[in-house]
Amino acid sequence: MASLSAISEELAEIEGQISDLFRALSNGFQKLEKVKDSNRQSRMLEELTDKMRECKRLIKEFDREVKDLEHRNDANTNKILAEKKQSMIKELNSYVALKKQYATNRDNKRVDLFEGPSEGFAEENGLLASNMTNQQLMDHGNRMMDETDQAIDRAQKVVHETVNVGTETAAALKAQTEQMSRIVNELDSIHFSIKKASQLVKEIGRQVATDRCIMGLLFLIVIGVIAIIIVKIVNPHNKDIRDIPGLAPPAPSRRLLSHPN
Template structure:
């Protein structure tokens, strides 16, 4: 998409950033061919200045894009953000190249200015002195490698301890989850038993109430019967009327 159709200022900034990226690419290619440390340093300073300018332009580009967010649709805003991310990524790649070349220049300058223990520069050293110096550098390199190995081993040990700790914590969490599941199951079972007990108690209460009412009725009838024994209504109630005794006249014949 042509950025000029979105904003002339955005298109202008994009063009300037593209020019700087081309200049940085050509500058680092030229830097690879330079052997003199002093010229390398000057070239790096020039490239560093271009990278600072590029960073400022990217900031301006981001500011203009934010101003246009409300007027642009989502697709345009997405494209502009991806454009900005590409610019930042490209600039970071050149910053990394700059750091690598800066280390090389510093190493060359240090080697060029270093002297051995006798005060002799490398160009004036004899073959034996060069061999001794090389052996010394190799010994120092071996010691550095051993230190690096120790650091790596310590890092591995820490990683193993961390892994074991995480495994123990994971096992503990699994046990807690299992216990929670058991508690939840017990709560559900207890709730079910409570509901069944409630229903049973309700049924028992109904039966007890009916028996109590019958008992009160019987007591009431007995009390009324005692107070009013001649009450016919009470006498007609089955089971409460007095027993009827059948009396038969016994005829005993006289014997002459």
């Protein structure tokens, strides 16, 4: 397979950036497996999501460049580039699926906070309760209620933080999407302006070349006329100049011959 640099330097540069992001994603998910803190996991997932979003943008840019070069390449080269694009999309989708899996596992852990005690734990509490006095049962019940209230408070905080993170993420994604749309529109406008400017420069160049030719011809004509005038002044009897209209000396007036009376 021919290297992308032999086809297009821009394609090779884009492919290199995408490869760097894929390596960063692979290393990031490997580190994520070792992280136990949920807040740190959330931050790492957000960073990985930003990298995946940048990969998606670069793949779109790669596709646009391939389409621009499609008419210039042969069928085999276009096929290779299409397979390369599909390979990058497939790899990106694998990271997206991995990110969704981590997010689902994290949500399941949060749901566990709302679940009640297990059956074995309930049986153990029943056996302990049979050996307790009424006061001990009341104290134990109060402690359990306090622990339940604390668990509910923790769960509410987790839910509140999740809602805030989701709201901030949605707002950031919306802002970034709008910014990307504006950037794409501005790039299209710049590209169109550059094409119009190139056409205008070419037209101006052709006009300047035409004007130069006309000025050159006029200059040669003026030089020729000046040269003829100078020669005429210096040598008024030059026969070569007499034949030029406007520069030949006036013809002598003819006299009519009259017959003598």
